[in-house]
Amino acid sequence: MAKARTDKPRKPNIFMRIGLYIKQTFNELRKVVTPTGKELFSWSFAVFVFVLVLMALVTAMDFGLGKLVLLVFG
Template identity: 45%
Template sequence: MTETAASSSQGRPSPEAKQPRRNVFSRIALFVRQVIGELRKVVTPTRGQWLNYTAVVLVFVVIMMLIVTGLDFVFFSAAKWVFVGTPTQ
């Protein structure tokens, strides 16, 4: 095993890997460069993909609205039956 691999497997960094701490402005500049680099990797969806994603989200929202509405009706009917004593008509 090499010196670097042996020292890294022990859970502590090797003395050669220790770098001097940068000042605040160079760290901010590095962060901005990294953000720009990551943003260059982003792929913009095509029009067809946008429409497909929008349709999927709308269908999901409608299904969730129906589930919540059904549960609301069931719980309301149960609460009315418990507290009022008459079933809903």
């Protein structure tokens, strides 16, 4: 009776895996589209406004919770 082979498939060596990773990275970078100046400005402005809104929210929560703690614990 013949014995079945249960050998796992061998992984390529570390240098081949690194090379494959670099090749795939460059292939993905070729797909990247550079935004126009107008798009860059509009997205930057949107991010700036979003950060300002979050800062205002956190500041209001900090102020409100601080007042609440002073009210409760005197």
